[in-house]
Amino acid sequence: MKKYNIGFIGAGNVATHLAGELKECGHEIVQVYSRSEESAKQLADRLQTTFTTSTETITKEADIYIVALKDSAVDQVLSKFGFGDKLLVHCSGSLPMSVLSQFAKNYGVFYPLQTFSKNRKVDFKQIPIFVEACSEGNQHILEEIAHEVSKSVTVLDSEKRKSLHIAAVFACNFANHCYAMAAKYLETKELPFEILRPLIMETAQKVQELHPKEAQTGPAIRFDENIINSHLSELKEMSDLQELYNSISKSIFEHHQEKQ
Amino acid sequence: MKKYNIGFIGAGNVATHLAGELKECGHEIVQVYSRSEESAKQLADRLQTTFTTSTETITKEADIYIVALKDSAVDQVLSKFGFGDKLLVHCSGSLPMSVLSQFAKNYGVFYPLQTFSKNRKVDFKQIPIFVEACSEGNQHILEEIAHEVSKSVTVLDSEKRKSLHIAAVFACNFANHCYAMAAKYLETKELPFEILRPLIMETAQKVQELHPKEAQTGPAIRFDENIINSHLSELKEMSDLQELYNSISKSIFEHHQEKQ
Numbered sequence: 001m002k003k004y005n006i007g008f009i010g011a012g013n014v015a016t017h018l019a020g021e022l023k024e025c026g027h028e029i030v031q032v033y034s035r036s037e038e039s040a041k042q043l044a045d046r047l048q049t050t051f052t053t054s055t056e057t058i059t060k061e062a063d064i065y066i067v068a069l070k071d072s073a074v075d076q077v078l079s080k081f082g083f084g085d086k087l088l089v090h091c092s093g094s095l096p097m098s099v100l101s102q103f104a105k106n107y108g109v110f111y112p113l114q115t116f117s118k119n120r121k122v123d124f125k126q127i128p129i130f131v132e133a134c135s136e137g138n139q140h141i142l143e144e145i146a147h148e149v150s151k152s153v154t155v156l157d158s159e160k161r162k163s164l165h166i167a168a169v170f171a172c173n174f175a176n177h178c179y180a181m182a183a184k185y186l187e188t189k190e191l192p193f194e195i196l197r198p199l200i201m202e203t204a205q206k207v208q209e210l211h212p213k214e215a216q217t218g219p220a221i222r223f224d225e226n227i228i229n230s231h232l233s234e235l236k237e238m239s240d241l242q243e244l245y246n247s248i249s250k251s252i253f254e255h256h257q258e259k260q
Numbered sequence: 261m262k263k264y265n266i267g268f269i270g271a272g273n274v275a276t277h278l279a280g281e282l283k284e285c286g287h288e289i290v291q292v293y294s295r296s297e298e299s300a301k302q303l304a305d306r307l308q309t310t311f312t313t314s315t316e317t318i319t320k321e322a323d324i325y326i327v328a329l330k331d332s333a334v335d336q337v338l339s340k341f342g343f344g345d346k347l348l349v350h351c352s353g354s355l356p357m358s359v360l361s362q363f364a365k366n367y368g369v370f371y372p373l374q375t376f377s378k379n380r381k382v383d384f385k386q387i388p389i390f391v392e393a394c395s396e397g398n399q400h401i402l403e404e405i406a407h408e409v410s411k412s413v414t415v416l417d418s419e420k421r422k423s424l425h426i427a428a429v430f431a432c433n434f435a436n437h438c439y440a441m442a443a444k445y446l447e448t449k450e451l452p453f454e455i456l457r458p459l460i461m462e463t464a465q466k467v468q469e470l471h472p473k474e475a476q477t478g479p480a481i482r483f484d485e486n487i488i489n490s491h492l493s494e495l496k497e498m499s500d501l502q503e504l505y506n507s508i509s510k511s512i513f514e515h516h517q518e519k520q
Binding site: 013070071072094113114115116117120122126127128152160162163164165166167168169170171172173174175176177178179180181182183184185186189191193195196197198199200201202203204205206207208209210211212213214215216217218219220221222224225226227230231234235240241243244245247248251252254255 | 273330331332354373374375376377380382386387388412420422423424425426427428429430431432433434435436437438439440441442443444445446449451453455456457458459460461462463464465466467468469470471472473474475476477478479480481482484485486487490491494495500501503504505507508511512514515
């Protein structure tokens with residue numbers, strides 16, 4: 001398999017995990033750019049490579065530039081550099097591929113569907129990767145690289161990738177916030193969050209086999225008004241939790257009234 | 261360990277799993293009561309025991325009666341039967357123990373903190389069980405039984421159990437509803453729910469080690485307005501999802517503005 005010189009633009013959670021994985025597959029990470037010196041240095045140290053915090057000194061030595069920035073920073077950072085005929089790739093779920101067309105002739109998307117935290121190891125092989133490119137040749141390069149790091153690779157257009165990202169926000173970010181609200185509430189009651197860990201695992205494990213609609217349990221689906229009202233009254237001092245409790249319970253009940 | 265004759269009042273998800281587990285530990289399930297003949301018969305068949313659908317023919321042969329009913333049905337069903345000095349136990353998170361005092365002299369609570377679906381096997385040993393009883397003697401009986409089925413047994417009063425139940429509604433029922441909303445949305449886009457399974461597992465696995473506040477990722481915590489607004493606009497045809505997206509995103513952002 002051909003090995004590439006890769007420049008990373010961005011040094012956050014996605015960059016950290018993806019760059020580490022690509023290096024392990026034998027690609028050379030030639031430089032890390034980040035506006036934050038701390039982040040740039042930290043990732044460059046991990047990868048034993050160099051870093052820069054200035055767009056003017058982004059290396060010209062890369063074959064592929066992988067952009068893993070906050071979406072709103074992409075335009076501003078990329079406009080400072082001429083990518084010529086190098087392959088420019090972003091990792092965003094929601095940005096269309098076309099945002100890159102003004103910066104490079106060869107461009108594409110490499111979207112790993114996972115939640116990354118810097119100091120937590122993940123098994124990249126299990127992460128579905130969605131690729132898209134401006135030409136068949138570039139798509140082939142991205143598919144090849146994706147197959148090196150993951151066993152699940154799919155070509156997906158920008159519109160469908162955005163839909164997937166929205167679904168992922170619900171299934172991951174919002175589910176995690178439900179855990180966070182549980183933790184916040186337990187803290188006020190001096191009960192440890194640890195108690196909930198087996199329940200959280202089983203809730204996730206159930207939907208590895210069942211559809212979530214079949215897996216649903218609890219007072220809202222039974223529309224057990226006694227419990228729901230008693231919980232709402234218990235939450236009266238924490239209006240943020242009370243509002244979420246109310247709106248999610250209603251949504252559960254309505255969802256289960258809809259035709260299957 | 262002493263083995264008891266146990267009568268089950270209720271034949272839903274909790275009754276099905278708990279009765280099966282107690283039978284495996286060598287207790288005798290002497291009868292299953294449920295208003296629904298189908299449920300009563302189904303569980304009785306699994307347990308190779310008898311069933312009834314009439315409170316008037318609830319057996320007098322049990323040492324312990326375990327009530328696993330919808331909370332709002334408890335009063336009505338129990339008032340039809342004289343429990344004398346038998347031990348009467350409910351499995352509810354939110355009902356205080358005291359609701360049983362009018363029906364029996366010996367009473368208590370046996371609350372397994374887990375989400376049960378009838379046809380899904382769970383490892384009972386991993387399920388935290390919370391017990392409470394009207395006397396030390398009864399508490400001892402319930403603790404002994406709980407230790408037979410689980411490695412995590414805690415004595416907890418009614419008020420704290422209710423708090424735990426509220427937290428569990430967030431961490432399990434509401435998290436599962438986030439999966440369900442993701443599934444619903446993907447269906448409209450003709451994308452398979454399966455794609456999200458590795459992400460859902462990792463989201464749950466992360467909080468087995470991290471606190472959920474540390475584990476949070478996604479556009480809401482970064483307050484990436486471009487993405488949030490583009491997602492909200494994408495959801496305009498599905499007002500239920502749009503409302504949830506908006507309120508949960510706000511809640512995530514506010515939660516991360518609060519002092520740690």
